[in-house]
Amino acid sequence: MDHAERCEAVRHCRWVDEVVPEAPWVITEEFLQKHQIDYVAHDEDPYVSAGIDDVYGYCKSQGKFLPTRRTPGVSTSELLERIVSRYRARGFDKKLRKMGHAELAAEGSDWDDSRPGSPGPAR
Structure with missing residues (x-):
């Protein structure tokens, strides 16, 4: 699927209220507040980015991260x-x-x- 198709598929998930198509790779407090995001769901593996050990680290530290399972x-x-x-x-x-x-x-x-x-x- 391309990005638009993935966004549309997620939009139809039972527990999804809103999809933010242009979400940044590194999730910050400002981003969560701006979009009033309660939880971020992704697999548990840490994803490293420039100077950051885990792009979901902030969400995890705040209890706003829901790990997905295969x-x-x-x-x-x-x-x-x-x-x-x-x-x-x-x-x-x-x-x-x-x-x-x-x-x-x-x-x-x-x-x-x-x-x-x-x-x-x-x-």
Whole structure:
């Protein structure tokens, strides 16, 4: 997703009241006060920035930080592999054509090894 799509997705989360699209990387007291932010949610790992050990350090020290957790058994890499595999097996071709996006179909694409003269899929 691009930034606008991520903001829109977060906007639909149950516990989100408002999304601040242009939030700074380093969260400060001034930023929290300006936007009346109660909590900042992110994974717990410290994120280092120029001269700062943890960009969320202030939020953590004030008890305004909610750590997010990864969902056990859900792997972004595995999901991407499944999508690519299904695409290459032409699993989305019918739906893409129905949606008016036949140009995105796997059949006849550059890697399609059933196409005459095609070099086949990258291995």
